[in-house]
Amino acid sequence: MDAMKDFDPTKNHPMVGVPLDKLKPKPVRKRLDLTLWEKVYVPEVLRGLGITTKHFASNMLGFIVPPKGKKRKVFTVYYPEEQVVLPAAYRGRPVLVMKPDGTEKCVACGLCEKICPANAISIVAAERGEAERYPESYILDMSRCVYCGYCEEVCPKEAIVMSSEYQGLAERERSQLLYSKERLLRSEESVRGRIEYIRRIYSKCNY
Amino acid sequence: MVADLIESLAKIIFIFTINLGFFAPVLGWVERKQSAVMQDRIGANRADIFGFTVIGLFHSLADAIKVLTKEDFIPAGANKFFHTIAPFISLVPAIAAFSVVPFGGKYTIFGHEVHLVIADLDVGILFVFALASLATFGVVLGGWASRSNWSLLGGLRASAQMLSYEVAMGLTIIGIVMVFGSLKLTEIGAMQENFFRWGIFLQPVGFILFLTCAIAENKRVPFDIPEAESELVAGYFTEYSGLKFVMFWMGEFLEIVTISAILTTLFFGAWHLPFVTDAMLLGFFQFAGPNGAAILAMLVNIVTFFGKVVFFIWLQMSIRWTLPRFRYDQIMRLCWKMILPLSLVNILVTGLVLLLWTR
Amino acid sequence: MPDTIERDLHTDYMVINMGPSHPVTHGTVKFLATLDGETIVDLKVEIGYLHRGFEKMCESGTWQQVIPYTDRLNYVSPLINNVGYALAAEKLLGIDVPERCKYIRVIACELSRIADHLTNVAAGGLELGAFTAFLYFVEARELVWDLIEMLCGARVTANYVRIGGLKNDLPDEFREKTLEVFKRCRSLWGDVDKLLTKNRIFIDRVRDVGALSPEEAIAYGFTGPCLRACGVPYDVRKSQPYLVYDRMDFEVPIGETGDNFDKYLVRMEEILQSMRIVEQALDQLPGGPINVDMPEVRWQSKEDIGNRIDSLIFHFKTVIEGIKPPPGEVYLAVEGGNGEVGFYLVSDGTGKPYKCRVRPPCFPLTAAMSRLMKGRLIADIVPTFDMINMIGGECDR
Numbered sequence: 001m002d003a004m005k006d007f008d009p010t011k012n013h014p015m016v017g018v019p020l021d022k023l024k025p026k027p028v029r030k031r032l033d034l035t036l037w038e039k040v041y042v043p044e045v046l047r048g049l050g051i052t053t054k055h056f057a058s059n060m061l062g063f064i065v066p067p068k069g070k071k072r073k074v075f076t077v078y079y080p081e082e083q084v085v086l087p088a089a090y091r092g093r094p095v096l097v098m099k100p101d102g103t104e105k106c107v108a109c110g111l112c113e114k115i116c117p118a119n120a121i122s123i124v125a126a127e128r129g130e131a132e133r134y135p136e137s138y139i140l141d142m143s144r145c146v147y148c149g150y151c152e153e154v155c156p157k158e159a160i161v162m163s164s165e166y167q168g169l170a171e172r173e174r175s176q177l178l179y180s181k182e183r184l185l186r187s188e189e190s191v192r193g194r195i196e197y198i199r200r201i202y203s204k205c206n207y
Numbered sequence: 208m209v210a211d212l213i214e215s216l217a218k219i220i221f222i223f224t225i226n227l228g229f230f231a232p233v234l235g236w237v238e239r240k241q242s243a244v245m246q247d248r249i250g251a252n253r254a255d256i257f258g259f260t261v262i263g264l265f266h267s268l269a270d271a272i273k274v275l276t277k278e279d280f281i282p283a284g285a286n287k288f289f290h291t292i293a294p295f296i297s298l299v300p301a302i303a304a305f306s307v308v309p310f311g312g313k314y315t316i317f318g319h320e321v322h323l324v325i326a327d328l329d330v331g332i333l334f335v336f337a338l339a340s341l342a343t344f345g346v347v348l349g350g351w352a353s354r355s356n357w358s359l360l361g362g363l364r365a366s367a368q369m370l371s372y373e374v375a376m377g378l379t380i381i382g383i384v385m386v387f388g389s390l391k392l393t394e395i396g397a398m399q400e401n402f403f404r405w406g407i408f409l410q411p412v413g414f415i416l417f418l419t420c421a422i423a424e425n426k427r428v429p430f431d432i433p434e435a436e437s438e439l440v441a442g443y444f445t446e447y448s449g450l451k452f453v454m455f456w457m458g459e460f461l462e463i464v465t466i467s468a469i470l471t472t473l474f475f476g477a478w479h480l481p482f483v484t485d486a487m488l489l490g491f492f493q494f495a496g497p498n499g500a501a502i503l504a505m506l507v508n509i510v511t512f513f514g515k516v517v518f519f520i521w522l523q524m525s526i527r528w529t530l531p532r533f534r535y536d537q538i539m540r541l542c543w544k545m546i547l548p549l550s551l552v553n554i555l556v557t558g559l560v561l562l563l564w565t566r
Numbered sequence: 567m568p569d570t571i572e573r574d575l576h577t578d579y580m581v582i583n584m585g586p587s588h589p590v591t592h593g594t595v596k597f598l599a600t601l602d603g604e605t606i607v608d609l610k611v612e613i614g615y616l617h618r619g620f621e622k623m624c625e626s627g628t629w630q631q632v633i634p635y636t637d638r639l640n641y642v643s644p645l646i647n648n649v650g651y652a653l654a655a656e657k658l659l660g661i662d663v664p665e666r667c668k669y670i671r672v673i674a675c676e677l678s679r680i681a682d683h684l685t686n687v688a689a690g691g692l693e694l695g696a697f698t699a700f701l702y703f704v705e706a707r708e709l710v711w712d713l714i715e716m717l718c719g720a721r722v723t724a725n726y727v728r729i730g731g732l733k734n735d736l737p738d739e740f741r742e743k744t745l746e747v748f749k750r751c752r753s754l755w756g757d758v759d760k761l762l763t764k765n766r767i768f769i770d771r772v773r774d775v776g777a778l779s780p781e782e783a784i785a786y787g788f789t790g791p792c793l794r795a796c797g798v799p800y801d802v803r804k805s806q807p808y809l810v811y812d813r814m815d816f817e818v819p820i821g822e823t824g825d826n827f828d829k830y831l832v833r834m835e836e837i838l839q840s841m842r843i844v845e846q847a848l849d850q851l852p853g854g855p856i857n858v859d860m861p862e863v864r865w866q867s868k869e870d871i872g873n874r875i876d877s878l879i880f881h882f883k884t885v886i887e888g889i890k891p892p893p894g895e896v897y898l899a900v901e902g903g904n905g906e907v908g909f910y911l912v913s914d915g916t917g918k919p920y921k922c923r924v925r926p927p928c929f930p931l932t933a934a935m936s937r938l939m940k941g942r943l944i945a946d947i948v949p950t951f952d953m954i955n956m957i958g959g960e961c962d963r
Contacts, residue, residue, distance in 0.1 A: 015780070015784075015798050015799075015800070016798065016799055016800050016804075016805055017805070018799075018804050018805050022804060022812075023799055023801075023804050023818060024816070024817040024818060025799040025817070025818050025819075025820045026817040026818060026819045026820065026835065027819075027820055027821070027822070028819045028820065028821055028828070028831040028832055028834075028835050029821050029822045029823075029827070029828055029831055032822060032823065034766065034769065037764070038764050038765075038766050038769065039766065040766075041766050041767065044764050044765045044766060045765070045767075047760055047764075048760065048761045048765060051757050051760050051761055052698055052761075055698075055757075075705065075708075087715055087716040087719075087737070088737065089715070089716060089717065089718060089719040089734070089737065090715065090719050090720075091719035091720050109882075110886075111881075111882065111885045111886070114885055114886045115628075115630070115631065115885050117627060117631045117634045117635065118634075146634060146723060147720065147723070148634045148723065148725045149719060149725060149733075150630075150631075150634070150725075153733070153865065154865060154881070154885050156868075156871045156872065156878065156881065158868070162719070198868070199868060201733070201734035201735065202734075202867050202868045203867055203868065203869060204867040204869050204870060205855070206731075206734075206735060206855055206856050206857050206867065207731075207855050207857045207858075207859045207864075207866070207867055
């Protein structure tokens, strides 16, 4: 910080000690009392009414004659008939990715369990055949998950990704919210877009 | 004799139907939809019958069903009699004030002269103010009988506000009464046949003052501290539910209609179209014969009158959604230190002008 | 005679409780107001209803696991908290992030600040009864949140900044989308300005209420828009520039008396200044990497983890045990939506923080409520408390 080099007490603001040409204070209050224009209530009320009437007229016109490409001018999305267009980065529910033969890609390394800030994941690992690990039980507690995306970020095998699902998450029983491995599995095609996205954002060119 | 009876009954039924059957439910819909369109959103339109959502009109029906089937309770220790009667006292004056409002002129149909007003009182406008004073009781009793601190605060504030603004409202009207020389609303309406004799050109300041006082009397934003201030939850009707609550609410909406009707009658030419006199209208419909012409002219005037009422309803709703609300002491200061002196000055100036004009 | 009257008409002060859940106190806080009619004689403020043990939770997780917790401190401007914590941890580690990362962090901070000020002014309008102004600014905030969602995947709980870099780079159409959103935001800003700023009804509610002299404000510990409204142009971005704020050209709005109207004007002006900063940053954005290439601090890329054994080992070590800053303590402050958000981190050499204390900017502001409200009407609590912008998550942590 070079504030000490060009320290000139006459040019600095007395209370803050920052040079005035860097500080650029801008007073926002033009005057302390009310002008005559403001004292008479009516002109400003009329101006406010003009603004809302303008919105009213343009939105009414937008309902009757919608602008091209959209169904109406107001930016309301009429859920559930219309759905919001989600960006590629959207972090929805975590899902486990399936290999082509139907088993999970996950090797039960336990990184996602360790990094999860809410301690939502519990893994019990087991071996299959020779030198192949798999999670015997993988429980993701959806009542604890905060959708932060850490599990997807640390997984070395791209085995857990944040899908773009956000519907159907409510249950009537708490036990139903403990998602087992079978409920979490999704095919690789269904999350292909997400896997490509995470390969792009976590690629070497960012380092 | 019988013809008079039939005529009166027809008018009463018409006004009742228009008020309770049309304006009350539709105003609820208008409030939702107008506010939605002003605020860049769609508004409530999900209530449907067999898949038909008539742009949300069924919500009023849903409201009615909900309100009729809700439990009606009185808080423990509250005064049962006053708690029950308060909504009635608040609702009835709003409807009854419509009985002196003329929604058309005089027509001769089948030899019988029809005046389109339920009660052509000599004191006209004073009757409306008398009823408005009665409405104050409903609010105060509602606040006091609920046995809750917050309701009491709301009722107190409401009583002071409504009393002060009645005084101011009465004074703002004197100007227009002086100009037209009569208290009878039918006469005032009839005298506004000429477009340039409309009240708003003769008394612009009076119009603005009266509009302000009327909105304050009705306890709508920006003057709605008795009821919807964020800190009082719902003010004097916190402890009401079901039918009683909707009576308060309907009383407020019907008073909007009444205020619009009075504004139209006094300031906006009552039932006249601009630049069209009664004789021109009757001459226009000559092809239907004298009775038919009278009936058609009557219909045109009724439609014009209610069209203007609808415009003022829209204006009041717009004001409600645009402005923030006042603080309690600012409302009092506005009334006693600004509106009252201004209305007195208005009377003075009107008197001077009248004196010099007729000289 | 007067004695008898006073004895019979015994008057007392009424104590009203505006409890933790109340339509107007946005944030869980309890006010015990002692009233004399409508005038407030005394106001006791009780906070702590949203205390979730942030500092204790930080001690049980690793340094990286703290970042989602910081999202939830000032939950209307989460990215600023993220950036503050990451900067403090980087200062502790003694590393510096690449240029592009600094610029993108500035963009993220300013977008969050815009959202914070929009929320605050909107809530102020709502509580004073101007519903339409509220909804216009909520529409603007939705658009800004859409931008943040495009950037990092979530609208509010962003979890975007990492120690040693960022989660991901800017998406492709970010610049065009931002300029489009800002056009709409500026038009809505103009609308709300015309609705509220010169409206006498609004001015009467907020003028001369909550005024404080600069010396008293500094004595209380005010920072941020509330202090700037009192006339002291203290902005952490100018006094102790961090990231690339010294290369940005923006002004610091200051008020005159410190009352609510000044706070409102300062916040409105800051929205425009923040938009200016974002546009400048987008113009000056350099290319290059966004993360430091240090495996012991920042998780490596997926290619490295998949192909190199040393990256994999570091990855496992940093995830399971956490990064290990050298033992020491650091305090670093950033300019949050409410003022100076300070992070005081103490490290003892292990992977978990020894202490992670947050200096909440709205804590001194809430403390001053009692002083500001003596002698005022009960209806004045509403705009004053709104403009102070006490965020429960930040004040109570």
